[in-house]
Every structure is written in C-alpha cells, then in structure tokens.
Amino acid sequence: MTKVTMTVNGKSVSGEVEGRTLLSTFVRENLGLTGTHVGCDTGQCGACTLHVNGKSVKSCNMFALEADGAEVATIESMAAADGTLNTIQQAFQDHHGLQCGFCTPGMVMTAASLLEENPKPTEQEIRTYLSGNICRCTGYHNIVKAIMAASGQDVSAVAAE
Amino acid sequence: MYAFELERPTSLADAVNALKSEEAQALGGGQTLIPTLKQRLAMPETLVSLTAIDELKGIRREGDTLIIGGATCHADVAAEGSYPALSDLAGLIGDPHVRNRGTIGGSLANNDPSACYPAAALASGATIVTNEREIAADDYFVGLFETALNEGEIITAVKMPIPQAAAYVKFEQPASRFALVGVFVVKTANGVRVAVTGASEGGVFRWSEAESALSSNFAADALEGLKVPSDGMIGDIHGSPEYRAHLVGVLTKRAVTKAG
Ligand SMILES: Cc1cc2nc3c(=O)[nH]c(=O)nc-3n(C[C@H](O)[C@H](O)[C@H](O)COP(=O)(O)OP(=O)(O)OC[C@H]3O[C@@H](n4cnc5c(N)ncnc54)[C@H](O)[C@@H]3O)c2cc1C
Ligand code: FES
Numbered sequence: 001m002t003k004v005t006m007t008v009n010g011k012s013v014s015g016e017v018e019g020r021t022l023l024s025t026f027v028r029e030n031l032g033l034t035g036t037h038v039g040c041d042t043g044q045c046g047a048c049t050l051h052v053n054g055k056s057v058k059s060c061n062m063f064a065l066e067a068d069g070a071e072v073a074t075i076e077s078m079a080a081a082d083g084t085l086n087t088i089q090q091a092f093q094d095h096h097g098l099q100c101g102f103c104t105p106g107m108v109m110t111a112a113s114l115l116e117e118n119p120k121p122t123e124q125e126i127r128t129y130l131s132g133n134i135c136r137c138t139g140y141h142n143i144v145k146a147i148m149a150a151s152g153q154d155v156s157a158v159a160a161e
Numbered sequence: 162m163y164a165f166e167l168e169r170p171t172s173l174a175d176a177v178n179a180l181k182s183e184e185a186q187a188l189g190g191g192q193t194l195i196p197t198l199k200q201r202l203a204m205p206e207t208l209v210s211l212t213a214i215d216e217l218k219g220i221r222r223e224g225d226t227l228i229i230g231g232a233t234c235h236a237d238v239a240a241e242g243s244y245p246a247l248s249d250l251a252g253l254i255g256d257p258h259v260r261n262r263g264t265i266g267g268s269l270a271n272n273d274p275s276a277c278y279p280a281a282a283l284a285s286g287a288t289i290v291t292n293e294r295e296i297a298a299d300d301y302f303v304g305l306f307e308t309a310l311n312e313g314e315i316i317t318a319v320k321m322p323i324p325q326a327a328a329y330v331k332f333e334q335p336a337s338r339f340a341l342v343g344v345f346v347v348k349t350a351n352g353v354r355v356a357v358t359g360a361s362e363g364g365v366f367r368w369s370e371a372e373s374a375l376s377s378n379f380a381a382d383a384l385e386g387l388k389v390p391s392d393g394m395i396g397d398i399h400g401s402p403e404y405r406a407h408l409v410g411v412l413t414k415r416a417v418t419k420a421g
C-alpha cells in the first residue's frame with residue numbers, strides 16, 4: 001500500500017491505496033463520495049467522469065496514485081453547501097435532462113467542462129462533446145437542451161424529438 | 162486486475178532505470194493499458210507512469226518541425242494548431258475525457274491497427290525519438306500491435322515535419338470512435354505520402370500507387386480507377402474486407418480535396 005494525498009472538492013484528503021486502485025474506487029470507497037457512478041468500468045460510458053486539475057477524465061480509467069497532489073472535483077462539489085443546485089444541475093431538472101439519473105453525474109461534470117471551454121456551444125458542439133457519455137434513458141435530447149439552457153441560450157427553437 | 166506496484170518517476174532517467182526490470186511496463190495515459198489490465202491480458206509487476214515527467218510533455222516548433230513530447234496528451238496536440246491536420250486528428254480521437262489522458266507516445270507504442278496517430282506519423286514521415294535512438298516512421302511500424310521498439314524503450318518525442326498541405330479523414334466506427342478506415346494525406350516539395358489506418362490486417366500502411374498518381378497531379382481526379390486489393394484487409398461485423406478496400410479509395414479522395 002502507498003499513501004496518496006490530493007485535494008478533493010477543496011479539502012485535502014489522503015489514504016492508503018494499492019497500485020491498481022482506480023481513482024473511481026478511491027473516491028467512492030475511501031472517501032464515500034458515491035455521486036461518481038461506475039457504469040461500464042471500461043472507459044466507455046462516462047458515468048465516472050470527474051475533473052482532475054480542471055480537466056474531465058474517466059475516473060475508472062485512471063489510477064488513484066496518478067492523482068497524487070492533484071485537485072479533484074466530483075459531482076458533490078457542484079451544488080452549494082445548503083443543497084442549492086448549480087446552474088447546470090438546475091437546468092437538467094427544469095428540462096427533464098435525466099430519467100434514472102445514473103449517467104447524470106458524468107453528464108453534469110462533462111457539461112461543466114464544455115461550458116468552461118465554450119460558454120455558448122451550438123447543439124452540434126454539445127452532441128459532439130458528449131460523445132463519451134452514454135445515457136440509456138433520455139435519448140439525449142433533453143440533456144442537450146438542458147446544457148443549452150444552462151449556457152443562457154434560448155431553447156424554445158430546439159425541436160422536441 | 163492482478164496486483165502491481167505503480168511508480169511515478171519525475172525524470173526520464175529514473176523511468177528508464179525502473180523499466181530495466183523485465184516485468185516492468187510503461188504507463189502513458191492508461192486509456193488502452195488500464196482496460197487491458199482489467200481484462201487480465203497483461204500482468205506487469207511494476208507499472209512505470211510517464212505522466213509525472215515534465216521533460217516528456219509539451220510541444221515546440223523548430224523551423225518547420227513540430228516536436229511533441231512522448232507523454233503529451235491528445236487534447237494538447239489538438240489545441241496547438243501549428244500543424245492543422247495533426248491537431249484535427251488529435252481533436253477527433255475518442256472523446257474529451259480520453260483526449261485529456263491518452264498520449265501520443267502511448268498511441269504509437271500500442272500501434273492499434275485502427276488508431277489515428279500511426280497514420281499521421283507515417284504520412285508525415287515523422288521520426289520517433291526514444292531514450293535509445295531515432296527511428297524513421299517508415300521503419301517503425303512493424304505490424305499488428307507491433308513496432309520497432311525494444312523492451313523498456315520509451316518514446317520520448319515525436320518529430321513531425323510540417324508539410325505544405327495535409328488532411329486526415331476518418332470514417333468513424335461509431336461505437337468505439339476508432340477509425341473504421343482513416344486516411345492521412347501529406348503534400349511536400351518532395352511528393353505526396355498517403356497513409357491508411359483501420360483497413361489492413363498488417364496495421365497502418367502507405368498506399369504507394371495513390372502516392373505516385375497524386376505526386377504528378379494533386380487532385381481527387383488523379384485517383385480515378387485506382388483501387389487497393391481487398392486481400393489482407395480487415396473483415397469484421399463493422400465492415401467486410403471489400404468494403405474497407407472501397408473506403409480507402411473514397412476517403413483518400415476526400416482527404417485530397419480537404420487538403421486543397
Ligand atoms: C473510449 C476510447 C476511445 C478511443 N478512441 C480512439 C480513436 O478514435 N483513435 C485512436 O487513435 N485512439 C483511440 N483511443 C485510444 C487512445 O488514443 C489511447 O490513449 C492510446 O491508444 C494509448 O495511449 P495512452 O497514453 O493511453 O497509453 P497506455 O494505455 O498508457 O499505454 C498503451 C501502451 O503503450 C505503452 N506506452 C505508453 N506510453 C509509452 C511511451 N511513451 N513509450 C513507450 N511505450 C509507451 C504502454 O506500455 C502500453 O503498452 C480510444 C480509447 C478509448 C478508451
Ligand atoms: S464507468 Fe468509467 S467510463 Fe464507464
């Protein structure tokens with residue numbers, strides 16, 4: 001076992017991990033932050049997406065030790081301390097951007113990265129950026145709509161499909 | 162996954178030393194290797210991570226050559242932009258999360274027959290720089306998942322000459338986002354090079370007939386009537402060998418038109 005230390009959602013944390021311990025495992029099991037979901041565990045579905053040093057990564061495809069010294073942000077950092085949803089989360093709720101909710105933490109974290117890089121994305125840009133995040137329920141349409149709304153754009157023209 | 166030790170050296174010298182042990186293996190972005198370990202298709206005793214080594218990261222331009230550190234991630238190459246066709250290619254690999262972790266060295270070392278970077282390296286006439294030597298791209302790609310690298314040899318950089326014109330066109334396999342077929346066309350003062358990925362059972366290859374036709378006339382029309390044989394092309398549920406051979410012709414024309 002090796003000691004790993006990182007900042008997660010603004011707090012310094014440490015733990016003992018094996019070489020093979022995944023970042024997703026560390027966050028969920030050592031830290032109890034179970035908002036980060038593990039869907040496929042093969043790097044395909046994006047449910048486990050979180051941010052490492054401001055960049056989105058699939059945490060099932062990265063070892064915890066590789067985040068030693070890094071700043072990590074998980075879905076738990078998105079809402080305010082009193083539970084008030086942030087703009088993206090609120091838009092997902094308003095536009096029915098989730099059904100079962102399994103993919104949602106990864107979708108929200110990915111949307112946050114997209115809007116950071118591109119504050120007013122087009123519908124096509126949003127769809128392309130979400131290519132690594134799979135949703136089995138919504139058909140994506142309302143997710144795309146929610147992200148457009150979160151970026152302050154008028155979504156009345158986004159056709160219901 | 163079987164258990165292993167993970168080392169994170171901060172200098173190339175330490176990484177080279179750590180990789181001297183027979184059961185040690187390099188870890189780039191892990192985007193291919195971690196899924197492989199989960200399937201228990203590899204069982205290293207030690208993984209030597211290259212991502213904490215600053216000297217292996219970053220991109221710089223020397224004259225008309227772009228020098229990309231071996232542990233530079235796809236997102237950084239996509240954002241750099243001084244070789245537009247290469248940045249285009251990097252920006253189309255997988256998805257944003259894969260591009261934030263996966264590295265050019267890992268992609269070239271892995272030499273997946275459907276990977277994108279091998280096409281860019283071969284078409285550009287790149288030089289693969291390792292801790293031991295420099296290898297011309299023409300000598301580097303040996304076959305399916307096979308390269309000229311020795312055990313423990315690390316790709317420290319890739320030198321990409323920036324051509325007069327170039328373009329990459331990828332016919333994406335929508336589930337994996339790898340290339341069902343991808344064609345990278347490069348035009349320089351010395352002629353045209355065409356590299357094809359995703360198609361052949363032998364991995365990336367140069368389509369020499371197209372190269373000679375395009376060297377005398379750099380236009381999609383110059384390829385009229387040229388075909389690659391379907392012998393030795395990959396056949397799977399996504400496409401037959403004949404389909405892939407056909408795509409090579411179609412995509413090469415598109416790449417020439419795109420390169421202008
Ligand atoms: C969902 C998904 C989609 C993808 N889509 C595409 C795509 O469209 N196109 C594409 O080309 N690729 C794609 N990939 C693969 C991706 O580009 C990988 O990042 C890349 O193939 C491997 O790079 P890595 O840095 O992650 O290497 P790793 O997975 O860490 O390592 C791969 C191999 O290379 C060796 N290695 C790593 N770095 C070095 C080095 N510097 N020197 C010597 N050996 C080294 C390792 O020992 C290992 O054998 C995709 C991957 C995923 C998960
Ligand atoms: S759980 Fe990580 S990508 Fe699916």
Ligand code: FES
Nearest residue numbers: 099101135136137
């Ligand atoms: S809401 Fe169920 S997987 Fe997306």
